[in-house]
Each structure stands twice: as C-alpha cells, then as structure tokens.
Amino acid sequence: MSTGASRRYRAVGGVFAAAALTATGLAACGGSSGGSAQGSATSGTIVWSASPIAGAGSTDTRTVLIAAFEKAFPKIKVTLVSAPTNTDTNRATLATEISGGSATPDVFMGDVIWPAQFGAHQLALPLSKYLPASYFAQFAPGLIQGATYKGQVYGSPLFEDQGFLYYRKDLLDKEHMTVPTTWEQLAADAQKLQKAGLVKYGFVWQGASYEGLTCNYMEYLTDAAGTATNATYSKASLDSAAAVKAATFMRSLITTGVTPSSITTFQEPQAMNVFADGQSAFLRNWDYAYSTANTPSTSKIVGKVGVSPLPTFAGQSYPGYSNIGGWNMYINPHSKHVAADLTFIKWLASNQAQDILATKYSEIPTTTAVRNSQTVISLNPVLAIVGKTRLVPRPAGTPNYPALSTAIYTNVNAALAGSVSTSAAMASAQSQANSALSTAGGGL
Amino acid sequence: MATISQATDQAPVTPSLAGHRDANTRKLARMGWIFTAPALILIAAVTIFPIIYSVVMSLNNVSVSGNGFALNGFTGSNYSLVFGNSTWRYALGFTVLYTVVTVVVELVLGTLIALVLERLAAGRGWMMALLLIPWSMITVINAELWSYIFNPTYGAMQEIFGAVGLGHPNFLGTPTPAIASMMVADIWKTTPFVAIIVLAGLVMLPGDIYEAAEIDGSSGWDTFWRITVPLLRPTLALAVMFRVLQAFGLFDLPYVLTNGGPGTATTSLAVLGYQAMFKNLSFGPGAAVATTTALLVLLGCLISLRTFRVQVGKENA
Numbered sequence: 001m002s003t004g005a006s007r008r009y010r011a012v013g014g015v016f017a018a019a020a021l022t023a024t025g026l027a028a029c030g031g032s033s034g035g036s037a038q039g040s041a042t043s044g045t046i047v048w049s050a051s052p053i054a055g056a057g058s059t060d061t062r063t064v065l066i067a068a069f070e071k072a073f074p075k076i077k078v079t080l081v082s083a084p085t086n087t088d089t090n091r092a093t094l095a096t097e098i099s100g101g102s103a104t105p106d107v108f109m110g111d112v113i114w115p116a117q118f119g120a121h122q123l124a125l126p127l128s129k130y131l132p133a134s135y136f137a138q139f140a141p142g143l144i145q146g147a148t149y150k151g152q153v154y155g156s157p158l159f160e161d162q163g164f165l166y167y168r169k170d171l172l173d174k175e176h177m178t179v180p181t182t183w184e185q186l187a188a189d190a191q192k193l194q195k196a197g198l199v200k201y202g203f204v205w206q207g208a209s210y211e212g213l214t215c216n217y218m219e220y221l222t223d224a225a226g227t228a229t230n231a232t233y234s235k236a237s238l239d240s241a242a243a244v245k246a247a248t249f250m251r252s253l254i255t256t257g258v259t260p261s262s263i264t265t266f267q268e269p270q271a272m273n274v275f276a277d278g279q280s281a282f283l284r285n286w287d288y289a290y291s292t293a294n295t296p297s298t299s300k301i302v303g304k305v306g307v308s309p310l311p312t313f314a315g316q317s318y319p320g321y322s323n324i325g326g327w328n329m330y331i332n333p334h335s336k337h338v339a340a341d342l343t344f345i346k347w348l349a350s351n352q353a354q355d356i357l358a359t360k361y362s363e364i365p366t367t368t369a370v371r372n373s374q375t376v377i378s379l380n381p382v383l384a385i386v387g388k389t390r391l392v393p394r395p396a397g398t399p400n401y402p403a404l405s406t407a408i409y410t411n412v413n414a415a416l417a418g419s420v421s422t423s424a425a426m427a428s429a430q431s432q433a434n435s436a437l438s439t440a441g442g443g444l
Numbered sequence: 445m446a447t448i449s450q451a452t453d454q455a456p457v458t459p460s461l462a463g464h465r466d467a468n469t470r471k472l473a474r475m476g477w478i479f480t481a482p483a484l485i486l487i488a489a490v491t492i493f494p495i496i497y498s499v500v501m502s503l504n505n506v507s508v509s510g511n512g513f514a515l516n517g518f519t520g521s522n523y524s525l526v527f528g529n530s531t532w533r534y535a536l537g538f539t540v541l542y543t544v545v546t547v548v549v550e551l552v553l554g555t556l557i558a559l560v561l562e563r564l565a566a567g568r569g570w571m572m573a574l575l576l577i578p579w580s581m582i583t584v585i586n587a588e589l590w591s592y593i594f595n596p597t598y599g600a601m602q603e604i605f606g607a608v609g610l611g612h613p614n615f616l617g618t619p620t621p622a623i624a625s626m627m628v629a630d631i632w633k634t635t636p637f638v639a640i641i642v643l644a645g646l647v648m649l650p651g652d653i654y655e656a657a658e659i660d661g662s663s664g665w666d667t668f669w670r671i672t673v674p675l676l677r678p679t680l681a682l683a684v685m686f687r688v689l690q691a692f693g694l695f696d697l698p699y700v701l702t703n704g705g706p707g708t709a710t711t712s713l714a715v716l717g718y719q720a721m722f723k724n725l726s727f728g729p730g731a732a733v734a735t736t737t738a739l740l741v742l743l744g745c746l747i748s749l750r751t752f753r754v755q756v757g758k759e760n761a
Binding site: 088091095098099100122208209210260262263274403406410413416417425439442444 | 508511513619703704707709723724729
C-alpha cells in the first residue's frame with residue numbers, strides 16, 4: 001500500500017478517537033444552552049410548556065384552556081409549547097432549559113413527583129412566596145402536601161390522577177360475584193372466571209421496569225401497612241416484612257396464572273389493550289381507562305365495565321390505597337412575567353378551568369369545590385368514586401426521588417420476572433434506595 | 445491537516461533556494477491555518493469544549509441549579525461512586541458482552557453476504573439497495589417496529605414460536621431472552637453496513653493474486669483464508685472499529701424496547717449515564733460514566749486494531 005493510503009489511515013484513526021470522545025460530550029450539552037427569551041418581547045405574552053393532555057386540534061385541552069383564559073384576560077396572551085409526552089424527556093428538556101438560564105417557558109406543566117427535585121435545584125419558583133395560604137387551601141387534601149418541599153409549595157395542582165380497579169360487570173354478574181374488596185379475593189375470583197373459560201387472564205396492571213411500576217407497588221406496599229422510607233427520607237424500609245409481602249403477592253399473581261408473565265413488559269397501553277380486548281377480568285389503571293374501555297373504536301367491552309376503588313389485603317380496612325398521579329403548574333424562576341404567570345396559574349385553579357378539565361375531558365379536578373360538584377359527580381362513575389378512594393403519594397419528598405424510584409421499580413420488576421426471589425429483590429432495593437437517599441443528587 | 449502536510453511534502457528541497465522556499469512554505473502554512481480556522485473553531489466549540497468540560501465535570505462536585513452548573517471543587521468521589529455501583533458494574537459487563545457478540549456475528553454474516561454479493565453477476569445493485577433498508581432506517585423507528593414484533597400479547601414472534609412448538613417465550617420480559625432479542629434487532633440492522641464495507645474491500649482486491657493462486661492449484665477454502673482474509677484485514681478492522689464504537693454506545697434499543705429492564709438486565713452504560721444526568725440530575729457521576737465509557741471505547745478500538753494487526757502507518761514495513 002502506498003504512503004498516501006497509510007496517511008489516510010492515520011487520519012481515519014484520528015477521526016475514531018474524536019468520535020469516541022464525543023460520547024463524553026453528552027455530559028456538557030446542558031451547560032451551554034443560551035438564554036434566549038422568545039415570546040417575552042411583547043409584554044403580557046407568556047409561554048406555557050405542557051405535554052398533551054387530551055383531545056387534538058381544536059379540541060386539544062391545552063388550546064381550549066388557553067382560549068377560555070384569553071377570553072377572561074384579553075390582555076394576556078399564552079403561547080403553547082408542546083412538551084414531550086415522555087415525562088422523563090419532558091423533565092430533561094425543562095431542566096436543561098431552565099438551568100441554562102432560559103426565561104421561557106414562563107410556566108410549565110410538570111409531574112406531581114417533581115416538586116422536591118425542582119425545588120432543591122431551584123428549577124421552579126416557590127409559589128408560596130407569592131400566593132396566600134388561602135389559595136392552597138382550596139385544593140383536595142394531600143395534593144398541596146405533595147407539592148411542598150422544605151416548607152415551600154412549588155406546584156399548583158392542575159389535574160389529578162389515581163389508580164382505580166376496573167372490572168367486567170358482565171362476567172361478575174354471570175358468576176354471581178361481588179366486586180372484590182381484598183387482593184386475595186380478587187385473585188380467587190379471577191381464577192374462577194379463568195377456569196370457567198370466560199376470560200383468558202384474570203388481572204392486568206403495570207409491571208414493566210419504569211415509573212408506573214413504582215405507582216403499582218406503592219399501592220400494595222401501603223395496603224400491607226408498609227412504607228418506602230422513614231418520614232425524614234434518611235432511610236429506606238424496602239426490606240420490611242410488609243415490603244416483601246407486597247412484592248410476593250404481585251409475583252404470586254403471575255405464578256398462579258392470574259396475571260400473564262408478560263406483565264413484566266406492561267405499561268399502561270399494553271394493560272389497557274388486553275382489558276379492552278376482552279382478555280382480562282380486572283384492570284388496574286388510571287382515570288382515562290373508563291372512557292377508553294367504553295369507546296367502540298378502541299374497545300370490545302363497551303358497556304360491560306365497572307369501576308371501583310382498589311382492594312386491600314385481607315385484614316385491612318377497605319378501600320385499599322390509590323397512588324396519586326397527575327400534573328401541577330410550575331413557574332420558571334427566570335420568567336420575566338411572574339405576575340402574568342400567576343394570573344394564568346390562578347385561573348387554571350378556578351371553577352371555570354377545573355370544570356372544563358372535568359366535564360369536557362373527564363380529568364379529575366384538584367379543587368374541592370369542583371370535585372364535589374353534582375354536575376361533575378353525575379358525569380361518569382370514575383369521577384363519582386374519587387371521593388371514596390384513599391390516596392397514597394409516592395415517596396417523592398426527597399430530591400433524590402428519581403434514583404429512589406429506580407431502586408424500587410428495577411428490583412420489583414426483577415422479582416416479577418422471577419430472576420431473583422422477592423426477598424433478595426427487596427434486599428437489593430433496600431441497599432440501592434439507601435445509597436440513593438444518602439448520595440447528593442441520588443447518584444446513579 | 446492534510447493541506448498543510450501536503451504543502452510540506454511537495455516543497456522540493458533545493459539548498460540554494462532553501463530560504464525562499466521556507467518563507468513560501470510558512471506562508472502556505474499560515475494560509476492553510478487561516479482557511480481552516482473557522483472549521484477548526486467550530487469543531488472545537490462543538491466537540492473539544494464539551495469533551496473537556498465533561499471530563500472536568502466528572503472530576504468535580506457538580507451542582508445544577510436554576511442558575512446553571514456550578515463546579516464546587518475537585519473530587520474523585522464521582523468515580524468512586526461509579527466504580528462502587530453494582531448497576532454500573534453490571535452495565536459494563538452487559539455492554540461488553542453485547543458489543544462482542546453483536547460485532548462478531550455481524551462480521552461473520554456481513555462477510556458472508558459480501559462474498560455472495562461480489563459473485564452476483566446480475567442484480568447486485570438491487571440487492572445492495574434492498575440490503576441497506578434496515579441500515580438506513582432510524583434506530584428508534586427500528587426499535588419501535590421490533591417492539592411490535594416482540595410484543596407479548598399480539599407480537600409476530602410469539603405466533604411464530606408458538607406455531608413451531610417452541611412455546612410463548614416472554615421475549616422482552618425475562619433477562620436472557622430480552623438480551624438476545626435486542627442483539628437480534630441490532631444484528632438485523634447493522635449486518636448490511638458491515639457487508640457493504642467488506643464488499644468495498646473485496647472489490648478492490650487485486651485480481652492477479654487470485655489468478656496466481658488458481659494456477660498454483662489453491663482450493664477455494666485455502667484462497668479465502670490465505671489470500672482474501674489477510675488482504676481484507678484493514679477493511680475488516682475498519683468495520684470492526686465502526687461497530688465497536690457504535691455498539692458500545694448502545695442506547696436507542698434498550699431505551700425503546702425495555703427501558704433497561706427487566707430489572708436492570710438490558711441497562712447499558714449509555715442508558716445508565718443518561719439516567720444519572722437527565723433523570724437524577726446528578727451530572728458529576730453521569731459525566732464520570734460518560735468519560736469512563738469513552739475511555740473504554742478507545743481501549744476497545746485499540747484492542748480490535750491489535751487483533752487485526754493493523755499497525756497504523758506501518759503497513760508497508
């Protein structure tokens with residue numbers, strides 16, 4: 001080969017070295033995003049970042065809310081920035097924008113589990129410094145507590161979500177069964193329905209290795225009278241008898257055939273599909289499942305679906321705990337329009353906005369007034385039983401919650417897959433959770 | 445770089461005119477630098493600065509806040525946190541295993557396909573175009589399609605396995621099948637890339653050596669192992685290096701197919717680094733993961749270079 005060729009190789013080698021090192025560049029891309037402030041030039045225009053809620057086009061929830069707000073406050077314009085639907089991608093985008101000093105978005109819709117992390121990193125404005133206690137008192141109990149970190153409230157609840165038990169009314173009627181109030185009864189009933197050949201699976205839920213499994217696990221854990229951590233978030237309690245009992249019960253659903261073994265890959269859509277396809281007697285899912293199961297284009301079981309609070313373990317008082325999900329409104333600390341931001345956020349908690357969310361989109365309202373309004377309650381069975389459920393938040397009061405949740409869902413998922421025993425999985429969850437809680441930022 | 449060295453090479457060395465030529469060369473060199481400066485500055489801004497910054501971050505106590513990143517002093521704790529973390533050690537093992545298996549399989553299959561393609565008299569262009577479809581598709585879209593194929597409820601793979609009596613494995617929901625499924629998706633996508641590179645190498649091999657081998661009565665097998673493979677070594681090294689670089693940065697497939705699960709069975713180093721940085725906002729440990737990963741990739745490339753005994757710059761020695 002000629003020397004020219006060998007020189008070319010040397011150059012190619014250099015390119016490889018550079019390409020290899022570019023991998024490290026990943027670390028730095030958050031640091032250099034500029035402080036551009038598009039949309040803030042005209043005074044009274046604020047930028048709202050929100051992931052899709054429901055509807056599309058002219059019925060998009062966000063567009064409808066903005067139109068109603070601009071009608072009420074004609075001098076303030078709201079520009080929508082559609083955020084990623086994946087909540088982790090959404091968080092990463094916001095965290096890099098805001099830590100880079102960007103003044104937009106002025107306001108953003110964020111997950112209910114973000115307040116501690118965003119508060120600790122000053123990625124959100126403490127709303128309690130601007131709004132009186134009476135403002136926060138209008139929300140349903142527990143929601144403001146979940147939005148509080150170190151005495152300051154960072155999020156204003158927009159709409160709530162929680163776990164429900166969906167069941168096949170027709171199948172239970174056929175076998176003269178009542179809606180199960182304990183997990184043990186649910187498993188037994190499901191098996192009977194499967195044995196009778198009425199349905200392929202007994203019970204589907206969310207068991208994949210992701211945040212949703214932490215939500216599911218928290219419900220069993222709380223029903224078993226356990227907690228994930230102590231009150232000060234200094235120590236995990238995931239190897240307690242209750243924690244192991246919860247994981248063992250979830251695994252037993254798979255080993256007894258009530259739940260398919262593929263549950264270890266199920267997020268909400270997979271579980272919803274199986275249930276809507278008529279293949280499962282019971283489903284654990286969020287608020288939207290009722291309307292999906294009753295929409296002919298997406299469901300084979302229209303009109304056959306009932307909804308109730310989740311069961312609990314035998315010996316505990318009914319109902320069981322439902323995990324809290326949903327979204328809050330936050331303000332970017334760099335926003336140049338805090339007054340307008342606050343006007344918008346306050347309006348989103350008004351009866352008008354909460355009514356739109358509840359009546360047009362079946363989202364669970366966050367203010368007590370709209371939650372208890374007869375119009376809303378009579379609208380659909382899900383909204384009617386919201387008041388009868390018992391709620392449990394995820395252990396998100398620590399800025400290290402993402403690492404804590406990873407410790408929970410990866411290990412519970414491994415136990416569900418049967419690759420480790422439930423007690424070994426929970427021991428591993430305990431040690432990973434403790435290291436997440438004791439490391440600044442939660443570490444890896 | 446090339447411009448400058450070329451200018452130096454081409455300057456004929458005539459002693460009497462040395463002074464003149466030197467000035468001329470310097471002028472040419474200066475012009476070279478001036479012309480390449482904008483590109484170099486751009487490259488420095490988008491690659492060298494982030495690289496150095498992430499190395500610096502990995503060695504610092506980094507805090508991220510609404511006011512940006514703050515480097516709060518030198519620390520080795522990011523690295524000790526990474527090395528002491530059992531998930532990191534697992535992710536390292538998984539990433540290495542994944543890289544070795546996929547690269548070896550892709551190399552073997554790719555070479556076989558290239559040998560077939562080289563002998564194809566008609567339709568080679570069509571075959572190549574068809575072959576490149578998987579490679580030309582965006583990995584995330586590939587991954588989404590594979591997630592339908594591996595879907596446990598209505599996936600095609602379930603049906604196929606069931607039809608031939610292999611039961612209904614939980615492809616993405618149990619550790620070993622999940623790792624294997626991911627490798628299949630990767631091999632399906634990347635084998636054509638290896639095949640094209642190897643084909644390019646094959647086409648360029650001198651025909652006279654093969655004629656000589658034929659005259660000497662060498663068997664096809666011998667010709668392949670004693671002539672084709674040694675001559676292809678630089679090409680194979682190139683293919684392996686590209687693949688090692690890419691496979692080691694495995695991210696899209698686990699991100700879409702399994703989110704690193706079941707448990708942490710398919711958590712690669714890149715997924716772990718991403719989680720640390722963008723979920724936990726722990727940029728110090730995340731940067732340490734990225735830096736160690738990059739160093740390991742370099743090491744992997746050096747090892748593969750040695751394996752193929754390609755001595756850079758010494759091929760003629």
